[in-house]
Every structure is written in structure tokens, then in C-alpha cells.
Amino acid sequence: MTLRVATGRRRAGDIPDATVGRLPVYHRFLTVLAERQVDIVSSEEIAAAAGVTSASVRKDLAHLGSNGARGIGYDVRHLLGCITRALGLVDEWPVVIVGVGRLGQALASYAGFGTRGFRIVALLDCDPECVGTRNGDLTVESVRDLESVVRSSGAVIGVITTPASSAQGVCDRLVAAGIRSIVNFAPITLSVPSDVEVRMVDLAVELQILAFHEQRRAVAIPECSA
Amino acid sequence: MTLRVATGRRRAGDIPDATVGRLPVYHRFLTVLAERQVDIVSSEEIAAAAGVTSASVRKDLAHLGSNGARGIGYDVRHLLGCITRALGLVDEWPVVIVGVGRLGQALASYAGFGTRGFRIVALLDCDPECVGTRNGDLTVESVRDLESVVRSSGAVIGVITTPASSAQGVCDRLVAAGIRSIVNFAPITLSVPSDVEVRMVDLAVELQILAFHEQRRAVAIPECSA
DNA sequence: TAGATTGTTAATCGATTAACAATC
DNA sequence: TAGATTGTTAATCGATTAACAATC
Numbered sequence: 001m002t003l004r005v006a007t008g009r010r011r012a013g014d015i016p017d018a019t020v021g022r023l024p025v026y027h028r029f030l031t032v033l034a035e036r037q038v039d040i041v042s043s044e045e046i047a048a049a050a051g052v053t054s055a056s057v058r059k060d061l062a063h064l065g066s067n068g069a070r071g072i073g074y075d076v077r078h079l080l081g082c083i084t085r086a087l088g089l090v091d092e093w094p095v096v097i098v099g100v101g102r103l104g105q106a107l108a109s110y111a112g113f114g115t116r117g118f119r120i121v122a123l124l125d126c127d128p129e130c131v132g133t134r135n136g137d138l139t140v141e142s143v144r145d146l147e148s149v150v151r152s153s154g155a156v157i158g159v160i161t162t163p164a165s166s167a168q169g170v171c172d173r174l175v176a177a178g179i180r181s182i183v184n185f186a187p188i189t190l191s192v193p194s195d196v197e198v199r200m201v202d203l204a205v206e207l208q209i210l211a212f213h214e215q216r217r218a219v220a221i222p223e224c225s226a
Numbered sequence: 227m228t229l230r231v232a233t234g235r236r237r238a239g240d241i242p243d244a245t246v247g248r249l250p251v252y253h254r255f256l257t258v259l260a261e262r263q264v265d266i267v268s269s270e271e272i273a274a275a276a277g278v279t280s281a282s283v284r285k286d287l288a289h290l291g292s293n294g295a296r297g298i299g300y301d302v303r304h305l306l307g308c309i310t311r312a313l314g315l316v317d318e319w320p321v322v323i324v325g326v327g328r329l330g331q332a333l334a335s336y337a338g339f340g341t342r343g344f345r346i347v348a349l350l351d352c353d354p355e356c357v358g359t360r361n362g363d364l365t366v367e368s369v370r371d372l373e374s375v376v377r378s379s380g381a382v383i384g385v386i387t388t389p390a391s392s393a394q395g396v397c398d399r400l401v402a403a404g405i406r407s408i409v410n411f412a413p414i415t416l417s418v419p420s421d422v423e424v425r426m427v428d429l430a431v432e433l434q435i436l437a438f439h440e441q442r443r444a445v446a447i448p449e450c451s452a
Numbered sequence: 453t454a455g456a457t458t459g460t461t462a463a464t465c466g467a468t469t470a471a472c473a474a475t476c
Numbered sequence: 477t478a479g480a481t482t483g484t485t486a487a488t489c490g491a492t493t494a495a496c497a498a499t500c
Contacts, residue, residue, distance in 0.1 A: 018467060018468090020438050021431075024428075025431065027434070028414075028430075042480090042481065042482090043482075049415055052468095058481090059468085059469095059484085066483070068482050068483075069475090069482075070475045071476035071480045071482075072481070073480090074482090087434050087437055088437045088438055088441030089437055093437050093440070106332050110429065110430075112430055118430070118437075157436055157440070159429075181436040181439065183436065187254060187338060189251065189255070189275055189276055197440075199432040201427060202254075203336065204342040205254075206425040207321070207342070207344050208313050208315065210409065211319050211383070211407075212241075212249075212312070212314055213407065214314065214383070216314075217406075242490070243490090243491095244490080244492090245491095268458090281493060281495095282493085284459065285459085285491095285492085288460075294457080294459075295499090296456080296499045296500050297457050299456090
């Protein structure tokens with residue numbers, strides 16, 4: 001299969017947010033195909049696996065350059081490499097997890113990290129009982145040393161799995177230590193400077209959205225009155 | 227404060243998806259205010275706490291009926307009740323968790339469930355070592371009994387925290403058992419009938435979106451060429 | 453009254469979909 | 477060639493933003 005030579009560079013900002021949100025899903029599927037030695041895939045197949053339309057897939061992939069072959073489909077390996085580069089997953093990103101409760105431990109032990117572009121480089125907790133315990137390759141360090149641990153570990157991304165009450169304080173210290181990308185599992189909206197990106201994950205929010213639709217199956221929503 | 231009497235009923239479908247996604251965040255903030263005995267809140271304050279604009283807040287809340295007072299703001303308790311009803315959180319929704327690994331345990335022990343409209347009513351796992359162990363109030367049951375456990379527990383929402391390899395099978399059985407609302411933590415897109423709602427939570431996807439923006443700070447994205 | 457804040461409109465923006473020419 | 481599938485356009489749809497009259 002011949003592929004067109006790229007004619008230039010595309011500024012990252014040119015990729016719409018909605019596309020950036022779907023590329024990881026395509027990446028996940030293509031990784032599976034590549035493992036299975038599948039060579040070619042169509043936008044229709046990707047769409048089915050990602051739960052979107054094939055038109056969306058083609059439009060999303062066109063943002064990365066013209067990588068398909070009309071009448072044929074996309075070369076799995078090539079496309080995977082392309083998405084990997086677009087998402088910036090060529091090298092592993094070092095991640096620090098703050099809060100080594102059950103959730104923090106669960107994330108720390110997630111095997112899929114390596115294959116998906118990340119490596120946990122430090123675990124922090126405030127509980128003296130927890131500090132010093134081992135978790136796979138890592139020993140839990142004291143959150144008091146947050147700044148020095150971030151510096152020495154080279155962590156670039158922070159994951160907050162503390163209780164809500166400590167999350168903003170931890171966040172402020174991560175930001176002060178130079179972290180500008182944060183995933184927050186604590187059920188509180190974090191305040192950060194505009195150059196810091198926060199992704200919020202809240203199970204209860206997901207459940208509440210489901211509850212809305214579940215209720216909608218049965219009843220009309222009463223408007224509020226005093 | 228006098229509030230207008232609602233003139234009719236609004237079909238749930240009238241509330242846009244984007245609004246449904248933000249109502250839980252407002253709900254979270256209003257719960258905090260109510261605990262602190264705050265009486266009145268402005269759209270500006272809600273917006274700041276939720277990380278959105280005040281115009282969005284007002285528009286979202288207007289979908290629930292006219293609940294604010296011009297020149298004053300919103301009555302915290304009234305508004306909280308209103309959102310609680312809109313989301314269908316008046317009674318607790320019974321939830322079954324399938325997969326009691328570290329993540330499943332972490333979710334099972336999340337104290338915030340009760341206050342946010344949910345109650346875990348069953349835990350299922352396939353590992354004989356795990357089955358029979360206690361987790362708070364609940365004893366882990368065998369996934370072999372999934373159908374009967376769903377029936378007897380009355381679970382309406384399912385949470386899948388199994389490895390990716392078993393997720394689709396578990397999903398199929400949950401659907402067959404009557405579950406139509408699922409939160410999936412396994413890194414795989416689930417196939418479900420069109421009347422089943424699935425919310426996907428994948429930490430690696432969140433990290434990959436951050437990675438994209440992190441990389442964007444530094445370099446232009448190279449287009450793909452063969 | 454004067455100041456504050458909602459509810460709503462109109463304008464803008466971005467994302468999705470349908471369709472099809474290009475082309476393998 | 478005939479069938480298949482991409483890349484792209486134009487149309488549609490939905491969400492966000494700005495602005496301000498209504499009104500407390």
C-alpha cells in the first residue's frame with residue numbers, strides 16, 4: 001500500500017477536542033488488532049469497535065493526515081503508530097499517584113499502564129501506617145516530601161486519589177511543584193491556573209447520569225414548584 | 227422568597243445531554259452548601275464551583291423550571307431538591323458490582339454512595355478465593371449466580387470491574403438479567419442493545435488525553451507519512 | 453430608588469451526519 | 477472493469493456565549 005507523503009505540519013490545536021477524546025479509543029482497538037496480526041481495518045470496523053459512526057472515524061483520522069487507502073482501508077500498524085504519535089505516547093509519561101487508599105492501590109497495580117503510554121514513578125500518602133509500605137516496585141513515600149519526590153521522580157502527570165477534603169491542598173502543591181496535568185478522583189472541582197489541565201473522574205456522577213436515564217424510562221420529570 | 231408555581235410537566239428528553247452531565251456537579255456543590263446552612267446561591271457562585279460559565283448554569287437550571295429569584299439568586303435547599311428530583315435521586319438506586327478486585331473493593335467501600343443516591347446491594351466475583359469474603363455489609367457471591375442475585379437483590383444498575391477479557395460476557399448476562407444501566411471500568415467497548423445505557427470509565431483514556439495536551443505544549447504534531 | 457441577578461433571546465461556535473466524487 | 481472504501485463537502489444539529497430586558 002502506498003501512502004501519501006505528508007506535506008507539512010499540523011498544529012496540535014487543529015485537532016478538535018471531540019477527536020482527541022476518541023483517538024484513545026481507536027488506539028485501544030488498534031492495539032488489539034496489531035496483537036492479532038491483523039493488517040488492514042476499515043473505518044466501519046473501527047466505528048463498530050468504538051461505538052461511533054464510520055463518518056466520525058474517517059473525519060477523526062483525516063485530522064492526522066491522509067492515512068487510508070480508498071477501496072482498501074487503513075494499515076493497522078501504520079495507523080496505530082500515527083495515533084500513538086499524535087497522542088504523544090511514543091515515550092512513557094511518568095505519573096505520580098497521591099493517596100494510596102484502595103483506589104490508589106487499584107490504579108497503582110493496573111497492568112495496562114505500560115502498554116498504554118504511562119509509568120507510575122511515585123506513590124504518596126499522608127498516613128504514617130501507609131508510608132513505607134511496598135506496592136509492586138514502589139515504596140509509598142510521605143506526602144510531606146511531595147515537592148522533592150515530584151522533582152526526583154520526574155513525574156509530569158499527577159493522579160489525586162485522596163479524600164475530597166485534602167484534594168485541593170494536594171492539587172495546589174502539585175501545581176506549585178510544576179505538574180500541569182492532573183486526573184482527579186476526589187469528588188470536588190479543583191481550582192487551578194488556566195495552564196493546568198484537570199480531568200475529573202467521579203463514579204457517582206456516572207451513576208447519576210444513568211439514574212436520570214433510568215428514571216426517564218418510566219416517568220416524566222416533575223417541574224419544581226415551591 | 228416566592229417561587230413560581232410550575233405550569234406543567236416537562237418530558238425528560240427535553241433536558242439536553244450536556245445539562246444532564248452538569249446537574250450532578252451542581253448537586254455535589256449544593257449538597258456542601260446545604261450542609262453549611264447556606265440559604266442562597268447565585269449562578270455565578272455555582273459556576274465558579276463547577277468550572278463552567280454562569281450563563282450555562284442559568285440555562286441548565288431553567289430547564290428544571292423557573293427556580294431562581296431575579297436580583298437575589300437561588301434558594302439552596304429548594305434547588306437541591308429540584309435537581310435531586312430531576313436526576314431521579316429521591317430514592318436510592320440499588321447497584322451490583324461485578325468483579326471484586328482492588329478496584330471493585332475500592333468502589334464498594336466508597337462512603338459517598340449513600341448521600342449521592344445509590345446503595346451497593348450485591349458483589350459478585352468468579353474467584354473461589356474471593357467468593358464468601360465479607361466487604362462491609364456484603365458477602366461476595368459467585369458470578370455463576372449472577373441472574374438470581376440480580377433478581378433477589380433488585381439491582382437496577384450494574385458496575386463492571388472485571389478484566390477486559392470477561393467484561394463482555396458479564397455485560398451480556400447483566401443485560402439478559404434485565405439490567406439496562408451499566409458503568410464499565412474494563413478497557414473495552416461493550417456491545418449492548420440500543421435500550422441499554424453504558425457509561426465507560428477508563429483511566430488510561432483520561433491520561434492519554436492529558437498526554438496529548440502535555441505534548442502540545444512543546445511540539446507541533448508531525449503528520450503521518452509512510 | 454439603585455443595584456443585583458435571573459431568564460431568555462439571538463449570534464456564534466463546534467460537532468455530527470449524509471452523501472458522493474475520488475480512487476484503490 | 478466492478479466493487480469497495482476513503483477523504484471531503486455541505487447540511488444539520490446541538491451547545492455555548494454575550495447581551496439585556498425583566499424584576500426582585
